[in-house]
Amino acid sequence: MQFFKVKTVEETFALIDEMIPATQQTEVRELSEALHYILAEPVTAKENVPGFDRSTVDGYAVRAKDTYGSSESMPGFLNVAGEVKMGEVPDVKVGRGQAVYVPTGGMLPVGSDSVMMIEHCEDVEGLLNTYKQVAPGENVIRAGEDIREGEILLEKGVKLRAQELGALASLGITHVTVFRKIKAGYLSSGDEIVPYQTENLSVGQIRDINGLTIAGLASDWNVEVVYGGIVRDDYEEFSQKARELYEQVDCLIMSGGSSVGAKDYTTEVIQSLGEPGVFVHGISIKPGKPTILAVADGKPVIGLPGHPASAMIIFKLFGERILKKLSGEHLVSKPGHIFAKITKNIPSSPGRSDYIRIRLEEKDGEWWAEPIIGKSGLITTLVKSDGIVEISSEKEGVSQGEYVPVILSR
Numbered sequence: 512m513q514f515f516k517v518k519t520v521e522e523t524f525a526l527i528d529e530m531i532p533a534t535q536q537t538e539v540r541e542l543s544e545a546l547h548y549i550l551a552e553p554v555t556a557k558e559n560v561p562g563f564d565r566s567t568v569d570g571y572a573v574r575a576k577d578t579y580g581s582s583e584s585m586p587g588f589l590n591v592a593g594e595v596k597m598g599e600v601p602d603v604k605v606g607r608g609q610a611v612y613v614p615t616g617g618m619l620p621v622g623s624d625s626v627m628m629i630e631h632c633e634d635v636e637g638l639l640n641t642y643k644q645v646a647p648g649e650n651v652i653r654a655g656e657d658i659r660e661g662e663i664l665l666e667k668g669v670k671l672r673a674q675e676l677g678a679l680a681s682l683g684i685t686h687v688t689v690f691r692k693i694k695a696g697y698l699s700s701g702d703e704i705v706p707y708q709t710e711n712l713s714v715g716q717i718r719d720i721n722g723l724t725i726a727g728l729a730s731d732w733n734v735e736v737v738y739g740g741i742v743r744d745d746y747e748e749f750s751q752k753a754r755e756l757y758e759q760v761d762c763l764i765m766s767g768g769s770s771v772g773a774k775d776y777t778t779e780v781i782q783s784l785g786e787p788g789v790f791v792h793g794i795s796i797k798p799g800k801p802t803i804l805a806v807a808d809g810k811p812v813i814g815l816p817g818h819p820a821s822a823m824i825i826f827k828l829f830g831e832r833i834l835k836k837l838s839g840e841h842l843v844s845k846p847g848h849i850f851a852k853i854t855k856n857i858p859s860s861p862g863r864s865d866y867i868r869i870r871l872e873e874k875d876g877e878w879w880a881e882p883i884i885g886k887s888g889l890i891t892t893l894v895k896s897d898g899i900v901e902i903s904s905e906k907e908g909v910s911q912g913e914y915v916p917v918i919l920s921r
């Protein structure tokens with residue numbers, strides 16, 4: 512049997528970026544139901560936010576110049592000319608030597624350029640004693656300072672997080688055009704795998720773990736997962752079920768049978784689905800070497816290794832990028848990790864990327880990554896972990912006390 516030609520992690524990411532298409536299907540969603548969707552067209556601001564100069568504190572709107580030289584020991588004096596009501600256009604102006612009371616968020620009256628906090632002044636029967644000086648623009652948000660009319664607020668391909676929804680809400684935008692949610696089909700394979708609801712296992716049987724872990728990760732990325740059940744190690748049954756599911760979804764994911772054993776049909780099944788087929792079979796990575804990635808007639812197909820920890824780590828590393836790319840998200844390589852110091856020496860083969868499950872511990876104000884040793888068939892190694900440390904392919908391991916990149920999983 513021919514062994515797979517492995518790709519490096521870097522080659523795999525480059526191939527994913529080259530091979531995976533972005534969906535073209537869009538829909539219009541109400542803003543409150545658009546969280547985590549990807550914008551399908553840019554949004555241009557039709558007005559300024561805020562629409563008027565407003566105070567960021569409770570205080571007195573003043574002309575900054577009139578406060579220069581004021582201090583605790585040498586207060587200045589201004590005449591209180593009135594007050595601004597919340598949500599209303601002020602009916603008073605600030606002339607030279609004058610101050611007008613303004614609440615936080617209130618509109619700045621004409622003539623003023625700054626606001627003195629109430630803690631720094633005192634209204635003594637209409638005469639404001641100022642104990643500090645303020646600079647022009649101090650304690651003020653200018654009209655258009657948040658969003659300027661005509662600017663492109665958000666580009667196509669941006670993921671709508673809570674803060675993007677807030678910015679859109681500030682403009683009064685009620686509907687957005689986004690890419691439709693991706694639907695991924697998932698199949699577990701293996702004669703020994705039974706539904707997780709199985710109460711009493713026969714000897715040799717294993718409850719399906721990957722069905723739940725993979726769907727769980729995918730839902731974090733706003734992908735709907737259709738569970739296709741478990742297929743036996745039988746080519747006819749496997750290919751028929753894979754085909755049926757593939758027809759209904761945008762992406763097909765399966766676990767198990769990715770290696771090179773006599774009954775590992777996954778590659779053959781994937782190849783039968785469409786062109787161009789498998790573009791990665793085997794990655795120089797630990798765990799998860801026997802990973803299969805393919806595109807069949809425009810739909811990505813992911814063959815995950817069966818071992819539960821390997822399946823999750825591989826899906827987090829490559830599945831996330833594939834599904835995000837497919838979802839139309841504009842992907843930028845911003846660091847998705849933090850740095851922590853490793854507690855032990857860990858050797859690693861050059862040319863292979865290692866992903867070590869770790870627990871984070873705080874010692875003397877620093878974060879330390881404590882490796883969790885255990886085989887990739889053990890799901891609890893991930894239950895105990897806070898993340899995974901990456902030892903990239905050019906390194907020959909890491910030394911105790913060295914800063915290492917940690918991809919967080921909590």
Ligand SMILES: Nc1nc2c(c(=O)[nH]1)N[C@H]1C(S)=C(S)[C@@H](COP(=O)(O)OP(=O)(O)OC[C@H]3O[C@@H](n4cnc5c(N)ncnc54)[C@H](O)[C@@H]3O)O[C@H]1N2
Nearest residue numbers: 699701717718719720721767768769770815816817818821
């Ligand atoms: N001769 C070689 N054998 C293996 C190699 C290799 O390079 N040469 N690689 C090993 C590595 S590494 C992995 S990872 C596994 C991957 O194998 P498969 O993807 O073919 O997976 P299976 O053999 O079907 O299963 C492996 C293991 O995981 C259990 N499993 C499978 N699916 C599930 C599930 N849905 N829920 C829970 N557990 C599952 C299965 O029972 C097996 O114990 O290959 C090595 N072999």
Ligand code: MOO
Nearest residue numbers: 798799800821887
């Ligand atoms: O590479 Mo495998 O995923 O260690 O068990």
